Amino acid sequence: MLEKNSQLLQVIHLRKNFGAIQAVKDVSFDIAPAEIVAIVGDNGAGKSTVAKVISGAYRRDGGEMLWNGGPYEPHEPDDARDIGIETMYQDLALVNDLDAAGNIFLNREPTRRLFRFLPLLDHKQMRERSAELLRRVKIELPSYDRPVRQLSGGQRQATAIGRILLSERARLIIMDEPTAALGVQEQRKVLELIRNLSDHGMAVMIISHNLEHVFTVSQRVIVLRGGEVAGIVSTAEVQKQDVVSLIMGGGA
Ligand SMILES: Nc1ncnc2c1ncn2[C@@H]1O[C@H](COP(=O)(O)OP(=O)(O)O)[C@@H](O)[C@H]1O
Numbered sequence: 417m418l419e420k421n422s423q424l425l426q427v428i429h430l431r432k433n434f435g436a437i438q439a440v441k442d443v444s445f446d447i448a449p450a451e452i453v454a455i456v457g458d459n460g461a462g463k464s465t466v467a468k469v470i471s472g473a474y475r476r477d478g479g480e481m482l483w484n485g486g487p488y489e490p491h492e493p494d495d496a497r498d499i500g501i502e503t504m505y506q507d508l509a510l511v512n513d514l515d516a517a518g519n520i521f522l523n524r525e526p527t528r529r530l531f532r533f534l535p536l537l538d539h540k541q542m543r544e545r546s547a548e549l550l551r552r553v554k555i556e557l558p559s560y561d562r563p564v565r566q567l568s569g570g571q572r573q574a575t576a577i578g579r580i581l582l583s584e585r586a587r588l589i590i591m592d593e594p595t596a597a598l599g600v601q602e603q604r605k606v607l608e609l610i611r612n613l614s615d616h617g618m619a620v621m622i623i624s625h626n627l628e629h630v631f632t633v634s635q636r637v638i639v640l641r642g643g644e645v646a647g648i649v650s651t652a653e654v655q656k657q658d659v660v661s662l663i664m665g666g667g668a
């Protein structure tokens with residue numbers, strides 16, 4: 417067991433309602449630094465809601481969260497980003513007409529001054545820095561100056577990752593179904609990427625329906641059912657069938 421204060425994130429008796437719907441009734445779990453944790457559960461189990469409360473998109477109705485042992489109360493996603501929690505949403509939130517470098521630097525563009533008064537986006541610098549960021553996690557994009565609408569699903573995802581890596585603060589990356597829309601080859605790359613992120617000291621919380629992927633990449637699996645924790649298991653110590661039973665409510 418890790419000491420309490422060595423945890424990166426602690427979620428304690430979390431609760432979130434939407435009117436009469438109790439999306440999250442009572443969810444507690446920890447994430448250690450650089451740990452890869454999977455969240456699984458049937459449709460409607462509360463996975464995305466938990467992720468959105470952690471990432472500051474929703475305000476919780478009960479319970480508490482601790483970040484590095486101190487109180488964590490995000491009011492908006494920027495509060496999460498400021499302390500190092502980055503979220504990759506399923507739609508990736510990319511601007512299709514912009515190139516990869518433009519997306520990675522969106523709203524954070526470096527400018528150089530032309531004739532001292534006309535600010536110019538420094539595209540060369542943005543492309544070089546983008547490529548350098550992605551090389552760190554062993555990703556090569558074929559092009560940094562083509563609109564991202566022309567890139568494959570995996571390359572678009574790599575672009576979203578580049579955005580996250582630009583924030584040097586990132587300590588926890590939340591991914592909601594990152595492999596769902598990808599081909600088999602690119603799915604494998606995403607799993608590799610998740611391991612690379614962890615090797616670079618980042619914890620990853622991955623929500624996935626694919627138990628094959630979950631068992632390949634994660635150290636622990638948190639099973640949600642009906643807004644509650646049905647079980648938390650070490651991937652090395654259980655079989656897929658055990659996790660399926662927890663998801664379905666048949667016991668471990
Ligand atoms: N914005 C929302 N408004 C109302 N109900 C919601 C909203 N988001 C989720 N829910 C409900 O909360 C429950 C949990 O949803 P969700 O967290 O998306 O589950 P999962 O991601 O595990 O499929 C479901 O019953 C869902 O219909």
Ligand SMILES: [Mg+2]
Pocket residue numbers: 463464465
């Ligand atoms: Mg969901």
